[in-house]
Amino acid sequence: MKLQYISLFISVFFALNFSAQEVKNTSLPKRIYTTKKLNAVPVIDGFINEEAWNAVEWSSDFTENNPDEGTPPTYQTKFKVMYDAKYLYIALRALDDNPELIQQRLTRRDGFAGDRINVIIDSYHDKRTAFVFTTTAAGVKGEEIVTQNGNNWDDSWNPIWYTNAKVDNKGWTAEMKIPFSQLRFGDDKEQIWGFNVNRTIFRLQERSLWQRIPNDQAGYISEAGELHGLVNLKSQKQLEIQPFTVLQYDNYPAEPGNPYRDGSDFKINGGLDAKIGITNDLTLDLTINPDFGQVEADPGAIALDGFQIFFKEQRPFFVENKNIFDFEFANGRDNLFYSRRIGRNPHRNANLKIGEFANVPQNSTILGAAKFSGKTKDGWFIGVLESVTANEYAEIKQTDGKTREEIVEPLTNYFVARAQKDFNERNSYLGGIFTATNRNLDGNFTELHKAAYTGGIDFRHTWRKRDFYLEGNAIMSHVTGSKEAIENTQLSIARLFQRPDATYVNLDPTRTSLTGTGGRIEAGKQGGGNWRYNGGFIWRSPELELNDVGFLRNTDEMIQFVEGKYLWQVPKGIYREMSLQVEQSSTYDFGGNLNRIRFELEGNINWKNNWFTEIGMGSSSQIHRNAFLRGGPRWRVADDKFIYAFVGTDRSRKFSATLGHVIVRSNEDVFSRNRYVFRMNYQPFDSFSMSLENEFEQTQDKSQYVTTRDFGNIKRYILGNIENDSWTTTLRLNYSLNPNFSVQFYGQPFISRGRYSDFNFVNNSVASSFSDRVNMFDENQISTDANNNFLIDENKDNVTDYSFGKPDFSFVQLQTNLVVRWEYIPGSELFFVWARGSSGSQDFEDSLSKSVRTQVFDVPANDTFLIKATYRFVR
Incomplete structure (x- = not known):
């Protein structure tokens, strides 16, 4: 723990010591x-x-x-x-x-x-x-x-x-x-x-x-x-009401014998959005039965590490004024409010007997939602959001022809309140947030939290013409539920309290609540002269839980960080502007274990001809991952080094492009990654533009987690050497007849293919050398059966001790979306939408291109045709 406190002291000293220096900047009259x-x-x-x-x-x-x-x-x-x-x-x-x-x-x-x-x-x-x-x-x-x-x-x-x-x-x-x-x-x-x-x-x-x-x-x-x-301006209280109607036709491959998947569906839907000016400062937004049929589908992704994937919010009601409710308390994606939780897919699947079929809703119905937000002349920034999602039921067709219903998602209420107050002539603020998720479990859903609450405070203070700042936040979470629900929370991959070497946490199956904390403190210089720098500290306690209405990827972390940047802001010679930045961070868990030290150096140049170059390099050492073995002991990851370079052409030209390459290499050749990026934009004439984004990634990892098996009283953590190739392409075409009429196409094929070899099991998870961390299975210990299962005879007594399935995969997804939008009068729109998509597994022995071609041309796709009309009444 001494190194932890030293690192924290360095970060705070670095930021605050520089802030004491005199800064010269230009002061201009208004x-x-x-x-x-x-x-x-x-x-x-x-x-x-x-x-x-x-x-x-x-x-x-x-x-x-x-x-x-x-x-x-x-x-x-x-x-x-x-x-x-x-x-x-x-x-x-x-x-x-x-x-x-x-x-x-x-x-x-x-x-x-x-x-x-x-x-x-x-x-x-x-x-x-x-x-x-x-x-x-x-x-x-x-x-x-x-x-x-x-x-x-x-x-x-x-x-x-x-x-x-x-x-x-x-x-x-x-x-x-x-x-x-x-x-x-x-x-x-x-x-x-x-x-x-x-x-x-x-x-x-x-x-x-x-x-x-x-x-x-x-x-x-x-x-x-x-x-x-x-x-003498008079308050103009806003009143806007926007009803909408949706006609939707779905066409998809019929499933023999399934009455709910006969090949097509047609439905009519309607709802209402409204915006009401309560005062000239504060507005109430309402939505009843919202429809989000015209938004793009989520991009394809696979999480081999087991953690959940963050997807960007695209639904208009939640996107608009999203910044009011944001509360990013740490770094990256962590947020006390993640609106994708509202209207999520049901937590349960239907329990089916042989010969039964089910119609399961894809998303929870949002019965209604309201946002009250704005900022007063006294400096109060206020946001309140309330939303209710319905009980969702799966309709099940039984073998005798009768139907029954089975609940798959409970009635849930979501509440978020956010406030900030300006002080010090608007140079400082103090704020807070409170969120609540309450589910009507009605004696069911013992696996879910009955209630989840989070609260936090944040502040920011700037001085010397806002050149220097001190900011931070602190949060607390509290979840309640059955013993099963809270035990599931303790066992989740974000916590894994059952880890045998985690002496500072304990798995308690009798608990019915869990309370955790987190936060961030940071100080630095953001203006004046050519230097910018900051340093700070982040923490997430092991018990922290935000994922009922927030987003939290992992817990049990304390991070010290420090950054410094020098700017060349005056054009000279061949460049317009340049920057050079260095970063350092250290990560610990709440047991005092050092889990990572990271350094990075990055340079950016905007050239005189409007091209740009970005080059960076860095290294990570002392890397340990608490969750890598899914409940096993800490795992020592090989130290690595990385370098990346991106070059882009003048974005003001009709054609512009970006090329990038990222290389990662670890010690002992345990891990390697090559990522290739190509992006281009082309606008041959004023009314038409196209963009293409390509990313191809090759990863090889000799220590990819596969599964855990019992070998007598011993847990065996099985790893393998994975060769994982992934490729994604995003194509966008835009045609505008005029500023109010446009046609947009979005298409994205995604494929990820993984092939495994050289299986091994963990011997000493924290040994300094990879060869000491694992034992390789020899040819006398591993064999396969007719179903491609791997059979392990670890003690070589000709008896199978344990087995696991072949983990190779090739997942392909295709998403396309064609949207015609006409704003026929200001605020009122017509949408004509055709969405086409498919996803599934392909032969992992095939090439990436063949797998995509097969998915596109040989696999039946799902088609959705939609017409949406809105009309905005304004007073």
């Missing part, structure tokens, strides 16, 4: 634009030729932000701002001496391609949060909510507003009309809002700002200029 009430209403057609715009003056004098910060831009930009009782009006003029070179790329909403202008409005004036409205030269609109002072940009927000753009002989122009009901602000007689305008000249990859923000500034929203002159 620019102010004073708007006026309009005299007449302009037509939002992209032409700034109405007399109405003469009520206010142009503002200009933009400053280049990237690549050469602080210099005049290649071409200037001008804007005007007016308002009336309900709307904010903005006129934009982007000057360009070569209008024929302006990139007018048509995309779907939020495409953000081509020449564009972002209007950034901090109507809260909290200097941390902003609403961003984007118009491209092609008239495509986009919107984002910015939080964390510019560190988080969320494009899931889809307000109703109006815009248009036109190219002329001076460049291009745009007009915006933004309802005040889509913004959030206080009730002061005269409003003062944070305000900035950002222009991107796509072909030059050049950005310029109205309010200059030097690169050494730590914040983005906090450094914006100000919009004055908004007098």
Whole structure:
């Protein structure tokens, strides 16, 4: 444990000692634009030729932000701002001496391609949060909510507003009309809002700002200029109701004798989404029986380590304003709220007798969900979410022709409450979160938690113009249930309390609750000068459990980390900007065991021609994995070294590509991995674009876990040498007839093939050499039977001591999705969807390409045809 405390001291000292040094950064006065009430209403057609715009003056004098910060831009930009009782009006003029070179790329909403202008409005004036409205030269609109002072940009927000753009002989122009009901602000007689305008000249990859923000500034929203002159604005409470109807036809391979899989299904569904402005600061979102048929399918993946896989949320109701409810307490994916738990697939399968068939729902029905969220003028950031999923039943057809029902998922209530409060002139905040999952088990589902609660607090404090920061959080979880449920939690792969060498935890089958903690503390420098650095400490206690409504991959960890980065931010010679970063971390378990030391060095260069290069290398040593043997003792993993390199071309060109290669090698050649990456984007003409992402990975591991068997009173942990090849391709095609009508295609074949050889069993799991950690089976100890099972005669007495099945596999999945979207009036849409997919196992002796061809052309697929219509009523 001494090394643990030394590492923690180094991290905190590194971060706080540097923070005591004097930092020089550029301090600039705030620019102010004073708007006026309009005299007449302009037509939002992209032409700034109405007399109405003469009520206010142009503002200009933009400053280049990237690549050469602080210099005049290649071409200037001008804007005007007016308002009336309900709307904010903005006129934009982007000057360009070569209008024929302006990139007018048509995309779907939020495409953000081509020449564009972002209007950034901090109507809260909290200097941390902003609403961003984007118009491209092609008239495509986009919107984002910015939080964390510019560190988080969320494009899931889809307000109703109006815009248009036109190219002329001076460049291009745009007009915006933004309802005040889509913004959030206080009730002061005269409003003062944070305000900035950002222009991107796509072909030059050049950005310029109205309010200059030097690169050494730590914040983005906090450094914006100000919009004055908004007098006597009346609260415009939002009321939007959006009913929808869905027609769905499914076609799939019929299963002989199964009445529930006769080859096709047809259903009609409907529901309602609503958005109600409770005050001008706080909004209530409602959904009843939501439908998510138009979202993409999850990508293919296989977890050979036994841990659950994180999938990104894609359902619109949960994606929008997702940042409000996020509570990432450690690093990576860990979060107290993971919305994919709501509406998940049922926990149980149907119990079938021979000759019976079942109709099991794929997902739990969301009866209803509500979100109450917003930020008040006093600095309170509030979010409350409530959702209920239904009892789910499998209908079972019995052999006598009768049917019965069997419950597979209980009625469940999910509740999340999140709050933050700004202090110290918006430079600091203190927040908290509480989540609750309650299931109506009704004497059933003894394997599930009856209730699960989590709570946490978080804080952040910045000083010296936000250049330095101290932040952290602490959380606690508490789950209750039957003895079976809590024992299952203790035995799960995230904990494995039964491990024979884990003396600091105990498996207690009589427990009916479990309480754990976790958290993170971090300090560092995020702005000012060329240096950035931070250090901190993370912990997850063995008893921590978040997976009822959160995401937690593993527990029993304490991590010390420290990072340092040097930035070259001024273009010079052949580069636009560069960075060099070094990282170090150490990981321990709660028994004080050192489980990993890791170092990494990474460099990034953005070249003068807009190409980029990323190169990194590192090593890991003293690696131990507590869960590797699935309940056995700690396993010593061979030390490894890795190197990676990525090169990308100019993304502003019609064709751009990225090539990457990752190499990992371990000591004694126990483990090796080669990962090849190829990505490309091609836009042959403005209305059509395509992207292709290819990843091919070759892995060889002499210590891949296979199974555990009993050999008398001894546990035998069987390992093997796996050669695992995986390949995934993601193709996207986008065609836009205009900004409101688009056709999108998504296709992804995925294959993972593993072949095993050289089976062995664990001898001394923590020995320094691999040859001492395992014993190889010789030819007299291992044989196979007619069913390809491996028979082990360990003591060579001609009697099989134990056996296991052949673990070789070849899994193939194909997912495609064709979506036609038409926004026929603002906020109201029609979707036409064709989804096609299949998955299954192929012959592992076949090549990867042959396995994919077989799955695509020879295996019957499932087809879904869907029409979804929405209409948004706005008041």
